Every structure is written in C-alpha cells, then in structure tokens.
Amino acid sequence: MENEPMAPGDQAPAGTPGTGENVCPQCEGSGEVDGKTCPTCEGSGTVIEGIGGG
Template sequence: MSVTPSSGTPGKPENHLKPGDEALAGTPGTGEDLCPDCSGSGKLRDGTECPTCEGSGRITQGIGGG
C-alpha cells in the first residue's frame, strides 16, 4: 500500500481553510498559488510562521473571470 503525501497544512484536516484561502482545495474554479504575504516561503521576514498560509507557502484562490 502506498501513501500519497498531503498537500494541506500538517496537523490540519485536508478540507481545512487557511486564512488566505478563498475556497477549499479542489473547488471548481480555484487553483493553488503562492502566498502573497510570504512569497511562498511559509515564513515572514522576522522568521515566524506566516499566518496567512499557516506556514505552507500556498493558498487556494479563485481563477478566471466572470
């Protein structure tokens, strides 16, 4: 049996919304992007964990127009 690594925040359920997310991962019309507050590093300038992406460096946001 193989295990696929999770792309979510460690210790959080897969359907967990981070503060910077606009929707749950996998929601139609959304995509993963780098966190705008930490530029994808997961850390702020002072070295603390980014609260927007909860240290993952990624957020889920709406894509396209409408």
C-alpha cells in the same frame, strides 16, 4: 486533500472547481514571515484562490 482545513488566506477549500493554488502574497512562498510561520498560508507557502473566468 479535500478534507484539509482552510488557511486564513484561502478563498475556498482545496479541490473547489474554479480554484487553484497560488503563491502566498504575504510570505511570497517561503512559509515564514519575520522568522515565524506565515499567518496567511499557515506555513504552506500557497493559498487557494479563484482562477480566471468572467
């Protein structure tokens, strides 16, 4: 999974410490927008984002 290319909505590559999967904010997890593949998550329905901390 670490060698997978990043989707446009990803903030970091998969497996990066301090990150995790979240539901794509554009397609709300469906993988589609207006009947087409979501451009933000590239159809996966998830994006990699930073988690908590501070």
